[in-house]
Amino acid sequence: MEVGSFARALEGALPGKRVAVFSHPRVDPDGFASAYAMAFVAKKLGASRAYAYLDDMNSLAKRMNSALSPEPPPEDFVPQVAIVTDTCGLKYSHRGREFSGNEVFVIDHHECGSPELVTAFVDAKSASSCELVLDLMEVLGVRPDPALATALLGGILFDTGIFKYATPHSIKAAAKLIEAGADYGTALSFSKRDQSKSLRMARLKAAQRLNIAEVGDIILVTSTVNIFEGEVAEALLSLGADVAFVAAPRGNAVRVSGRADEKALSYGVNLASFFGENGGGHEGAAGALMSGDAQDVLSKIAHDFLAQYSNALSHKYDLKMSS
Numbered sequence: 001m002e003v004g005s006f007a008r009a010l011e012g013a014l015p016g017k018r019v020a021v022f023s024h025p026r027v028d029p030d031g032f033a034s035a036y037a038m039a040f041v042a043k044k045l046g047a048s049r050a051y052a053y054l055d056d057m058n059s060l061a062k063r064m065n066s067a068l069s070p071e072p073p074p075e076d077f078v079p080q081v082a083i084v085t086d087t088c089g090l091k092y093s094h095r096g097r098e099f100s101g102n103e104v105f106v107i108d109h110h111e112c113g114s115p116e117l118v119t120a121f122v123d124a125k126s127a128s129s130c131e132l133v134l135d136l137m138e139v140l141g142v143r144p145d146p147a148l149a150t151a152l153l154g155g156i157l158f159d160t161g162i163f164k165y166a167t168p169h170s171i172k173a174a175a176k177l178i179e180a181g182a183d184y185g186t187a188l189s190f191s192k193r194d195q196s197k198s199l200r201m202a203r204l205k206a207a208q209r210l211n212i213a214e215v216g217d218i219i220l221v222t223s224t225v226n227i228f229e230g231e232v233a234e235a236l237l238s239l240g241a242d243v244a245f246v247a248a249p250r251g252n253a254v255r256v257s258g259r260a261d262e263k264a265l266s267y268g269v270n271l272a273s274f275f276g277e278n279g280g281g282h283e284g285a286a287g288a289l290m291s292g293d294a295q296d297v298l299s300k301i302a303h304d305f306l307a308q309y310s311n312a313l314s315h316k317y318d319l320k321m322s323s
């Protein structure tokens with residue numbers, strides 16, 4: 001659905017209603033700021049009450065939480081309308097499964113394995129959810145105050161790796177937010193990754209436990225950690241891998257994070273479609289929750305990936321030879 005129809009649907013649904021905003025588990029700055037913003041928007045559109053459920057945060061979202069200190073939902077709050085940001089439905093959200101109503105709105109920028117039947121404003125080409133929320137606010141005529149503008153800018157900076165993966169749209173959105181009073185330095189402090197000792201240890205241990213495979217000029221690595229699988233997969237690319245899969249235990253399951261660099265993407269690698277129904281994300285950064293032993297899961301992923309990728313590589317050679 002395009003932003004105008006989504007805005008009109010919200011204007012019709014929210015007045016006088018109790019609204020809950022959900023985002024993904026271990027919410028990051030993009031999820032946090034977009035959810036916080038939607039609670040702000042819901043109140044401006046006449047919701048009787050609106051709260052964001054943001055009590056499961058990563059370390060950067062915690063900084064945002066300290067700066068904004070949003071009021072948490074009361075224990076006995078029973079929402080009538082749900083808004084989900086930065087993930088593609090209630091079932092992927094933190095506490096969204098508790099929602100018992102049937103009016104659900106989704107704003108997201110991830111490719112969705114199996115979308116729920118909801119009113120959705122999803123753009124998988126967008127670099128962040130925060131910039132989609134800003135588009136929506138413009139259509140609705142809701143101006144962010146400087147604190148909200150700073151948070152939205154922090155979300156954009158975080159999801160774009162400080163503009164490394166930004167689109168022209170993200171950069172325009174950032175400029176608009178600065179004009180609306182966003183503080184760039186504060187926004188930057190929300191987006192710089194955690195450099196805690198535990199993260200640095202996780203990176204080093206993952207490097208110690210690496211499995212390495214080569215196909216053509218592509219280097220694939222896999223490793224395991226206890227936490228920070230996404231950050232560690234990213235770090236393995238900067239060590240020299242083109243594709244990295246890192247697994248970490250999550251309860252009885254295994255969470256796998258994948259990262260692929262520009263070269264791998266140029267060969268047609270798409271991690272979001274590689275994980276398919278099991279996961280979600282983008283072509284160069286995706287994750288999935290899987291069952292089994294971490295090592296077994298990684299071996300299977302590496303095997304499947306190499307099988308799929310070898311075809312793409314030989315196809316590329318065909319193209320070169322025929323030109």
Ligand SMILES: [Mn+2]
Nearest residue numbers: 030086129159
């Ligand atoms: Mn995001």
